[in-house]
Amino acid sequence: MALSRRQKTHTLNIAFTIFACAAAVLFLMPTVLTIANSFMTSSEISANYGTMFGNMTDDTKVFISDNVNLKFIPDKVTFDQYKAVLLKSPDYLLKFWNSVILTVPITLFQLLIAIFASYGFSRYNGKIKSIIFFAYVILMLMPYQVTLVPNFLVADKTGLLNTRWAIILPGVFAPFSIFLLTKVMKRIPVSYIEAAKLDGASEFQILAKIHIPLCKSAIVSVVMLVFIDYWNMVEQPLVLLQDKDKHPLSVFLSQINSGDVGLAFAVGVVYMVPTILMFLYGEDDLVEGITYSGGIKG
Structure with a gap:
């Protein structure tokens, strides 16, 4: 048996x-x-x-045919x-750098805000904190299409419409990073913090020398997930950027097929390079940060 x-x-x-x-x-x-x-x-x-x-x-547009020959x-x-793509067509590189200009600031500043906000949410308790954190969770559960119209109206009233700030500012204050880092920081043993306080450590020192090192995998996961999310954004630029010269490569890719299909393949590879390199570099931290559910390694 x-x-x-x-x-x-x-x-x-x-x-x-x-x-x-x-x-x-x-x-x-x-x-x-x-x-x-x-x-x-x-x-x-x-x-x-x-x-x-x-x-x-x-x-009529025919995109599929039985005679297509897939070759590896x-x-x-x-x-x-x-x-x-790289030497003779500056439009492709322009769109690539548009993607970089939009995605990198959003990723860096969203992470910076998330670290400080998550530290506050994890260290202090209270009814006001719970209400604010609950509001963050509600915002995170909403699809971006729900908040797209309010973002458009606010950008229009503040004069930010058709500027990169109309995309960068909402992205910087997105709630996903705060939610994830807060859950991870709450798992840090209180004894670590009490020991640091006995040694005279300030709140900033506790954050810099305890929370950030112990949350390294979660921070790397946040950077990767946020970068990939905004690197592939389409709706935001289409709605908030009327000037096509400011569109990122993610929007421009859909327009390439109307011209040279070969260029579409090459641009697609160039477009994938940053995300593939980021995944290869931080794969272990990404898996550990997402599946993290227990105590802190010592």
Whole structure:
């Protein structure tokens, strides 16, 4: 009986492994296709994907065809697409830097505000604190589309509409980071704080030398999640930035396919590079920060 149970467990493990591998292949396939096709020549891209975009007219748009040929290995490797994107087409780089200008300040200042606010929420109790934190939770549960109209009206009344501040300021004060860091900081043992106070540490020293080091994984997770979220934003720029020259690359990507499809693949790869590098650098901290549920490592 024991052997049979062991065999069943082994069979289930094999089945789950096969399922996980199949899911991983399906998940990675679009990324692999994008990277591989970005090194194809224009003629090869037209031969493989021309039917997807070649039949577009003003009245009818045909995006799917049975004759599409998905290829993972180019017949001839070329860097012409990247030369066009990085050297010959300043519009793509302009949109890329628009994304950086919008995303980096939001990520940094949202993290800074979240650290101080989360420290206050985790250290002090009271009815007012509970009400404010509950309001943060309610705001976090709301989809951005719900607050988009109020943001538009406020930006219009304050003269910030069609400026980057219309996106940066609401992003800086977003509640997600505060909620996550507060939950993590509350798990820090009180004995650590009491010991620091006995040694004469100030509140800022307790924050800098106890809370921040012990919340390193959560902080890295916040940086990665916030950066990826705003790096991929579409609704905010479309509504709050009327000037297309200020649009980030996430908005501009949808317009590239109307021109050279090969450039779309190359721009897509360039667009993925920052998030992929960030994930590879902070993967361990991201997993630990998200799954964190217990005490502090000592």
